[in-house]
Amino acid sequence: MHEYSPRRRIAGGLILLALLLQIAGFSGVVSTAVAVSYALWLAVVLLWRDIPTRSRRQAGALIALGVSMLLGARLGYGAEVDWPAMLTRNAFVVAMLVGVSFIGLVGTQGNRGAPGARVTGTGGVLRSWAGVHFLGTILNLSAVFMVGDRLSRERPLSTPQLLALNRGLSSAALWSPFFASMGVVIALVPGMQYGYVALAGFPLAMCAGLFTVVELRRRFDLDDVDGFSLAPQSLLMPLGMAVLVMLFHFWLTPALSIVSIITFLLPSVALVANLAYGARYTARRIRQHAMTRLPAMRGEISLFLAAGLFTLGLSTLVDAATPDDWTLFARFGMPQAMASLVAIVLSAVIGLHPIIGVSTLASILSLEGSAQTLFAFVALAGWAVGTAVGPLSGINLSLQGRYGVSGFFIMRQNLGYAAMTGALALAAIAALALRLGLG
Known part of the structure; x- marks a missing residue:
């Protein structure tokens, strides 16, 4: 298929239209969610044969x-x-991914700048994990693309690089107040105490990073594996984006979620950066991006939208089949919390996104007082471990769509990691339950 075929041009235009509609919806004047989803799904239909x-x-x-x-x-x-x-x-996640893609238009007009000294080996893997983890606490999934695209400039990502990206982001769910998982948990148990959750989650995340480095060093020869360079030139773009996101989140647009801010902020930065070279130049680059890069995202877009439809179907069926007055446990304490974590992770292994297990459990549990905090940590730990190992999680769908690696391959590579971090999470649950008087 020629990259400028009419079908591809129309699909690219629809994806760009969906992004613009999503941004317009942030004004609150009119809801554009349905229109955004229809534009994206129509683009998928047009590009279906090319997926x-x-x-x-x-x-x-x-x-x-x-x-x-x-x-x-x-x-x-x-x-x-x-x-x-x-x-x-x-659809809102896909719109964010489309918005993030426009970062590719920043800093590519001329010299990209020196990438910094080459970093390989164990130190390189550690820096890749840390870069994705700490930037991902604010930028979420976009941090993976920033680091991953830089690492894949010379050659396709290797398995250790992919696992560092996967685990670096997924473990951020354990404590980041800006992560999607935290937003879901707060909506489900608004009475949770974040301090207790972070006190248990942050050390667990650091242990996950340490285990990643030790395990990958044992399993792979890392001598020629490139890591994320922490030279100032490498950090300028992601750190600049992080500062802007924080500025908008706390002061300029506090009513918007982090995902929403990223959706409109990154394309805006790309637009401003290119306007310095003239309106005609900017229009040409945006048109080229819409005709080539956006249709090339067909794998990511189709998988995210399909997974969303699957999640809706399952949650609707579970809600319909579950009696309103039935609860899974009469009391939610340490044993129940541990069983819940295992259930969330196992459901992720068989292909369900952790949000399904978390939402389902929240709907069939009676949570009051300190039990909300304990459940919050269970949900975040289940999300962190489940998204790392689950073949249909957001991070693995993104890695599959963007870098061509099978989600099931990532799952197999992460089974040992899931077992270890899951065991550590069970120990953290026990300690937190005792601290909360729920042993």
């Missing part, structure tokens, strides 16, 4: 299962289904 076979089969299976479960909930249990809005799940 890699593995991703296309996976997306197709998720779509079929999602629709089947929605039909089962409606016909079998009489559940109310908002059919016009059934395609909106994960």
Whole structure:
């Protein structure tokens, strides 16, 4: 397929339109969620034949299962289904990914700058993990792309590099107040005490990083594995973005989520940076980006949208089949918390996003007082371990769509990591439960 074929041009235009509609929706004047999702799904339909076979089969299976479960909930249990809005799940995440892609238009007009001294070996892996982890606490998934794209400039990412990216971001869910997982947890248990959660989560995240370095050094020859250079030239862009995100989050647009800020901020920075070279130059670069880079995101876009539809179908079916007055445990203490963590991680291994397990458990548990804090940590730990190992998690879908690595390959590579971090999380749950008087 020629990159400028009419079908590709239309799809690229629809993806760009979806981004603009999503940004327009931040004004609060009108809801654009449905329009955004329709534009993205139509682009997927146009690009369907060009999606890699593995991703296309996976997306197709998720779509079929999602629709089947929605039909089962409606016909079998009489559940109310908002059919016009059934395609909106994960559209906001896809819009963020599209916005992040525009960072590729910044700093590429001429010399990219020296990348800094080459960093390899154990130190390189550690720096890659730390770079993604600490930048990811603020920039979320976009930190993976910033670091990953830099590492893949010369050659495709190796397995140790991919695992450092995967684990660096997923472990940030343990303590970052700006992570998507924290937003979900706070919505489910608003009475949780963040101080206790961070006190248990941050040390666990550092242990996860240490284990990653030790394990990868044992399993792979890291002598020729490039790491993320921490030279000032390398850090300028991500740190600048992090500062801007914090500025908007705390002062300029505090009502918007981090994901929303990233969605409009990164394209805006790209636009301003290119306008310095003239309006005609800027228009040409944006058109080229829309015609080439955006359609090339078809793997990422299709998998995220399909996973969102699957999640909606499953959650709708579970809600419909579960009696309102039934609770899983009469009391939520240490044993129940441990069992819940294991359930979330195991469900992630078989392909369910941790948000499904977390949301399902929250809906069938009676959580009051300190139990909300304990559940919050269980949910965050389950999210951190589950997204690392789960083949359909956001990070693994992104790695699959952007760098061509199978989510199931990442899952197999992370089974030992999941077992170790899961065991450490169980110990942290025990300590936190005793501290909260829920032993």
